[in-house]
Amino acid sequence: MYRALRRLTSLNRHFSTMSYNATYHVGTGAVLDYASGYMSQKFGPEVINYFSGSPINRVSFLRGNTAFLSAALPLSKFMLLNNTWDPLSNSAENLYFANYSTVEKLIGNPYSVPEDELIAAYNSTLPVPPTLLFLGLDESDNSSGFKYTSYSGQPYFAIAVGDWDPKVENTEWRRTRLDLKLVRGHAAMLAQARTLLDWNSRNVFCSMCGGRTVSVNAGTKRVCPGTDNGKALIECKSRVGVHNIAFPRTDPTVIMAIVNSIGDKVLLGRQRRWPEAFYSTLAGFCEPAESIEEAVRRETWEESGVKVGRVVVHSSQPWPYPASLMIGCIGEALPGGEDIHLGHDPELHMADWYDIKFIREMLAKPARGLDEGPPEGFKEGDIRLPPSTAIAHQLLLAVSNNFHGGLKI
Ligand SMILES: [Zn+2]
Known part of the structure; x- marks a missing residue:
């Protein structure tokens, strides 16, 4: 390979x-x-799901280094996202990346002064600049000639451009939520950009004092400034010690293929709003102070009544809507705990056990997403399963291939 x-x-x-x-x-x-x-x-080999497998080295320790960011800016490529986080794209497969000359008027160089000076210069009467997010370096591409100390490669940023449109021919703002056709690297970079720009947009006010926050660390942290146009602001606990900053969030979600105690059937469910005959694995949010394994057991029991024993983690998938990390697991139902009961939590319209051989057969057929009609060749008695870009598909593949991961996406 x-x-x-x-x-x-x-x-x-x-x-x-x-x-x-x-x-x-x-x-x-x-x-x-x-x-x-x-x-x-x-x-088994590692499964790299859609939205992961990024070509980018995030060099997170350089995000506060304005000398590095200033040097990178003119040689960077910029992903542009509009008000609804649709990326400017060349096609369904490829994102468009702008050069600095295209975006210079919009962003200037916010790194021309060190970060502490930028925070000290905060002035609420000035317009808020578009959020600029440093994604990292693609070290496999040295065509720009960018080098800073021992770090080189193609620098990438993402910008929340709002209503601004660079009017580039043959590009469009594409809705990407259900249209998972981007090449792997672009999908992973979009996930990073979308999650972090969305987080910035939801945290423009300080959670402690309600004052405005300022984006720092190249778009990955926000601080509550102590002054506004040189005048001291009210005291805020967030400015003390490690509480000085607001960090981006990631919401862990479990998604699980549950197999019966003999190992020949797998549990699937369907929601009422899904297209006819569409089924998937069960899923839910991890609660605070709950292990992944406990979340799998709780969610499975709440949604289906099935009692689960041993749980293993299979693979994971960032899901930038807005900040989930889907943790894909395989779990084994306890002997005698396999009865379906939908009365606890009304989330599922239906849940049932399916023969693994039948699932293997269904996975081999063409699959289409939730927003699309049935695939070609779909016939009475078939069920529809998520396409291979969904981690649920990978979990079912693993189960139907003797629990081995590392399967073709
Ligand atoms: Zn504050």
Whole structure:
């Protein structure tokens, strides 16, 4: 697979749609093949779900370094997202990235002064600049020539542009929520951009004193400034010690393929609003102070009445609507705990056990998303399952392939 990746010669080679489920993207930007490693031998290769597998090294420790950000800015590429977080796109598969010259009038250089000076200069009578978010460096692309100390690669930013439109030919603002067709790298970068820009937009006021906050750390933190146009603001606890800043949130969600105690059936459910014959695995939010395994057992029992024993984590998937991290699990029902009861929580319209052989057959058929009609060849007696971009599909594949992960997306 690694050799195959290297053979691709297009500029977008690292954004390839091809599956690299036997490869890892590590922080250094390299794509390594660990399929022969002892962990992969034991547990199967890692599954890299849609919205993950980013080509970007986030270099998070450089986000507060305005010298680095200032040097990166003129050589960067910029993802643009409008008021509803639709990204400007070339097609369903590829995002559009603007050069600095296109966005310079909009953003200038907010990194021309150190961060503490920027906070001290806060003035509520000035217009709020568009939120600018540093995504990181694509170290596999050195075409821009950008280098800062020992760090090099193509720098990427995302901008919340609001109503502004650069009017670039052959581009459009695309709704991407249900249309999961982006090449892998672009999908992962969009997830990062969307989650963080959305978080910034929801945290413009301080949760302690109600005053306005200022975006810092290249869009990944917000602070409550102590002064406004040189005048001291009311005291705020958020300015003391480590409470000085508001951090982005990530909401853990469990999604689980539950297998019966003999291991030949899997539990599926459907919501009333889903298209006819569409089924998926059960899912729900992790509650505070609850382990992933406990959340799987609680959610499964609440939604279906099924009592679950052993739970293992299979893979995970960022879900930027707005800030979920879906933790995909496989769980085993307890002997005698397999009766379906929908009376606890009204979330599911229906839940039932399905023969794993039948699920394997259904997974092999073409799949379409929740917003689309039935796929070609759909016939009476078939059920519809989520497409391969959904982690639910990967969990069902794993279950129907003898619990092994690392399956083709
Ligand atoms: Zn405050």
